[in-house]
Amino acid sequence: MNANSRWNVPAAGRNIRPVKFALIVFSCFIFGSAVLLTVPVQRVDRLFTQGLVALSHKIITICGGHATRQGAILRSPGGFAVEMRDGCNAVNVTILLCSAVFAFPAPWKMKALGILGGATLIQVVNLFRFITLFYLGQYSMPWFEFAHAYLWESLIVLDTVVVFWYWAMHVLRSGTVVNTPDFNASP
Amino acid sequence: MPHLKAPTRFLLRGSALLIGLLTLWWLVLLDPMLSALQCGGDIAARLVFGGKSGEFMREDASRNWTFRVPKRIVVPASRVMAPPQQVDSIDFDVARTDVIGFTFSLPVFWAVILAAPGWRRNLRPLLAGTGLIALIELILLLIFAATSAHKAAAAILSAPMGAFETWLLNFSDYLTVLVVPYLAPIVVAFAVHHELRRNVFGWTTRDKQPAKSSSISNSSIGAGHSRKTRSVRVHRRAL
Numbered sequence: 056m057n058a059n060s061r062w063n064v065p066a067a068g069r070n071i072r073p074v075k076f077a078l079i080v081f082s083c084f085i086f087g088s089a090v091l092l093t094v095p096v097q098r099v100d101r102l103f104t105q106g107l108v109a110l111s112h113k114i115i116t117i118c119g120g121h122a123t124r125q126g127a128i129l130r131s132p133g134g135f136a137v138e139m140r141d142g143c144n145a146v147n148v149t150i151l152l153c154s155a156v157f158a159f160p161a162p163w164k165m166k167a168l169g170i171l172g173g174a175t176l177i178q179v180v181n182l183f184r185f186i187t188l189f190y191l192g193q194y195s196m197p198w199f200e201f202a203h204a205y206l207w208e209s210l211i212v213l214d215t216v217v218v219f220w221y222w223a224m225h226v227l228r229s230g231t232v233v234n235t236p237d238f239n240a241s242p
Numbered sequence: 243m244p245h246l247k248a249p250t251r252f253l254l255r256g257s258a259l260l261i262g263l264l265t266l267w268w269l270v271l272l273d274p275m276l277s278a279l280q281c282g283g284d285i286a287a288r289l290v291f292g293g294k295s296g297e298f299m300r301e302d303a304s305r306n307w308t309f310r311v312p313k314r315i316v317v318p319a320s321r322v323m324a325p326p327q328q329v330d331s332i333d334f335d336v337a338r339t340d341v342i343g344f345t346f347s348l349p350v351f352w353a354v355i356l357a358a359p360g361w362r363r364n365l366r367p368l369l370a371g372t373g374l375i376a377l378i379e380l381i382l383l384l385i386f387a388a389t390s391a392h393k394a395a396a397a398i399l400s401a402p403m404g405a406f407e408t409w410l411l412n413f414s415d416y417l418t419v420l421v422v423p424y425l426a427p428i429v430v431a432f433a434v435h436h437e438l439r440r441n442v443f444g445w446t447t448r449d450k451q452p453a454k455s456s457s458i459s460n461s462s463i464g465a466g467h468s469r470k471t472r473s474v475r476v477h478r479r480a481l
Contacts (some may be wrong), residue, residue: 073439088421092413142420153423159443201268206261208424209350213256216428220249220442223275227444 072125076158085156101127104144111185122189129185135193137185145181148215149174156221161226171213177235180214197242248441256357260350261348267349275345279383287311287387288381293331298387299341307341309334317398329398332391343423344383351375351427358431358438367434374434378426386418399433 090096104127112124123130130136156169184207192199244256267275280299287298293312300308312331319326355368372465389411401412432439 073443076443089413092409092416145475147421203263204339204343205268205346206264209260209264209353209427210257212424212428213253213260215353216442218257220252221247223443224247224249228472232454 078196079158080151080154083157084151085166087154088147091141091150097141100141100144100146103146104139106140107144107182107185108139111182111189114182115186115189129189131189131193133193135189137189137192139185143185145177145211148211149177151212152177152215152219156222159223165222165226165229169219169226173218173222176218177211177215180211184211251359252357256353259353259356263349263353264346267384271349272342272345275348276341279341279345279379282376282380283383286384290384291388297331302335302441305338307336307338308346309336309387309390313391313395315395315399329395332394334394334396336390340459343419344379344386347375347379347423347427348372350424352432354427354431355435355438358435363437364435367431371430374430375426378422378430381450382418382422385414389414389418408456 088090091100108124108129112122112129115122115129121132123132128136128138129138152173153170159166160167176202176225188199188203188207212221280301280456283336284298287293291312293310297310299310302308310331313329315329317327330337334369351371355364355371358364393411432442
């Protein structure tokens with residue numbers, strides 16, 4: 056079995072130009088990240104973060120766990136507290152996913168579905184991440200630091216790539232790749 | 243075992259490798275890699291900023307790091323300091339956790355490359371990407387040092403920064419510390435591994451282009467830890 060048959064690449068993607076795709080993703084991501092750091096968007100971002108913490112608190116309570124919430128801080132009965140800050144709410148990887156989906160030559164309906172579905176999946180993974188970190192922090196601070204700053208962040212980026220991969224595979228197999236001049240011009 | 247789709251296989255393999263390689267990095271490779279970063283950073287800083295050998299970054303007793311960036315500024319006379327003083331270099335302390343961030347892209351890159359099938363085919367991209375990631379980490383370290391020294395100089399001179407300059411420096415910090423180290427491994431993996439790129443994006447015919455064609459070396463992703471406060475010292479001499 057050769058590499059091509061193993062990965063089963065749809066032929067539709069032959070027309071997509073990597074350089075233009077990369078430039079559009081890069082520009083969109085930089086623009087999205089820059090907008091994220093502006094004051095009005097940061098206000099909305101904080102509210103969103105508090106909402107995520109409230110949801111995590113609810114999930115922990117429903118599953119029989121014990122925690123108290125104060126804004127974006129989740130506190131255990133033992134005294135350990137964890138705060139979800141900007142960067143912990145997976146908004147940045149969502150911007151990355153949106154940039155990649157936006158840059159891919161698919162119909163707008165597919166793009167909208169990709170962004171909505173992908174962002175939801177990423178947030179589900181992020182909720183799981185936050186809850187596991189909440190419990191890990193009660194067990195060991197050095198391992199909390201390792202999992203928080205390095206392991207889970209890398210896993211979420213990998214998840215985002217895979218979410219995009221599934222979406223792109225769906226678009227390519229559906230045969231709806233949009234033939235825009237940008238993506239089909241000869242190099 | 244059920245037949246899994248390529249993205250699922252990649253996710254499972256990648257996750258397992260990330261857990262394994264990052265644990266190995268955390269427990270074993272971290273100190274040697276910090277030493278390598280120190281050597282590389284020292285050489286690169288001498289080329290970019292000037293200054294003496296071995297001064298750019300040092301580990302202190304508390305395992306945090308002190309950076310020294312040559313920067314010449316003149317501090318005007320004040321009530322506290324009668325004659326104007328010339329500052330030749332700026333020292334600032336950086337928490338160990340922040341310096342560690344400039345070494346962790348390598349194990350992540352290895353995990354992503356090794357998650358793609360075909361050990362033999364992965365060897366060349368692995369080597370090329372390792373060099374590229376090491377270079378990116380050095381560049382990030384220099385950008386981080388330059389922006390930190392610039393902020394420290396502004397604080398010493400009590401010169402208020404404009405809103406745009408403040409935003410730009412914060413944005414640069416955000417990209418350098420919280421975004422690029424996390425995204426660079428993925429971007430470089432796509433840049434050097436054409437089979438992986440082809441299968442994720444469906445690119446088949448034009449993948450023979452040079453690897454650099456699809457690199458987005460500055461794009462990135464964020465992490466959830468914030469920068470620790472840095473203490474700043476200056477080396478002054480009276481004019």
